[in-house]
Structures are given as C-alpha cells and as structure tokens.
Amino acid sequence: MKLTMKYVILYVNDFEKSMDFYKGILQLPVKMQQGTYVEFVTGATTLSINTRKSVKEEIGLDVPEASVSTQTFEVGFVVEDVPATIEILREQGVTIIKEPVTKPWGQTVAYIADPDGHYIEICSSVE
Template structure:
C-alpha cells in the first residue's frame, strides 16, 4: 500500500477570522471554496479549513467545540527569511509563540498561532 498525503483540514471556530489569517495575513491563494470549506494552494499539499459545525454535520464525527487547550500537531511553512517573516506577522498582530532560533542542524525555526491556536511553524528548509 502506498499512501500519498494530499491535504490537511483544520477545524475552525470563526470562519471569517481564519480566512483573514490564512488568505489575508499569510497570503495563501484560495484554490477552491464551497461555503465554509476552503482549500488553499500551498504547493504539493493543500491546506484546508472548515468550521467545526460543518464538519460535524457532514461527517457525523464527534468534533469538539472550541479550541483545544493543548496541541498535538503543527503546520509548517518553509520561508527564505524566518526573522523577516516573523517581524511581518508581528506587525499584523499575529500571536508569536516562539521567536526565531537556529537549531543545531542549521535550520531556523519560529512558531506562531492561528486564530484557533493551531501551531504554525515558520522555518527555513533543512539543508
């Protein structure tokens, strides 16, 4: 069996605020939108958002309301200049969780949060 990752869907509380974050602040182009389901073009992997309410109705899965008090994953974006990107995000009011730091393997990494508290890693590629 060969599995190929094509997309990740984030469940969100405030659709408009989250759209503003990913489209307006991060500048991700919208690939497709159907009501509260949106796909952003991020390259090989599509990042999608949908409201918790809509996901619950569509799937019948037990989708908890509200943001989780802890996170168990992160979404990562590779950029050329982490320090400049973090400064731009800071000026736009994005919550900075961890300032840029260079790891022992040479990668520069920082963390921000989206409106639902999902961890977003902003990093350079691994050399």
C-alpha cells in the same frame, strides 16, 4: 500499500477570522471553496479549513469544541527569511509563540498561532 498525503484540514470556530488569517495575513491563494470548506494553494500538500459546525452537520464527525489547551500537531511553512517573516506577521498582530532560533542542524524555526490556536512553524528549509 503506498500512501500519499494530499491535504490537511484544520477545524476552525470562526470562519471569517480564519479566512482573514490564512488568505489575508498569510496570503495563501484559495484553490477551491465550497461554503465554509476552503482549500489553499500551499505546494504539493493542500491546507484546508472547515468550521467545526459544518463538519458535525455535513459529515457527521463528532468534532469536539475548541476548548483544548494543548496542541498535538503543527503545520509548517518554509520561507526564505524566518526573522523577517516573523516581524511582518508581528506587525499584523499575529501571536508569536516562539521567536526565531537556529537549531543545531542549521534550520531556523519560529512558531506562530492561528485564530484557533493551531501551531504554525515558520522555518527555513533543511539543507
């Protein structure tokens, strides 16, 4: 069996806040939108959002409300200059979870949060 990752969907509470964050602040181009389901252009793997309400009503998945206090995964974006990107995001009011640090393997990483608290890694490429 060969699996290929096509997309990741984040379930969000406030559609407008999430659109402002991903389209406005992170400047991700919209690939496709159908109601509250949106796909963003992010390279080989598509990042999508959809409201929890829509997933429950239209798909029938039992999605819990966003009262989770811990995260179990992260979404990562590679940038050329991690510290400069973090400063731009800070100026726009984005929550910075971890300031940029250089890991022993040479990669610089920092963490931010989206409006629903999803962890987003902002990192340099691994050389």
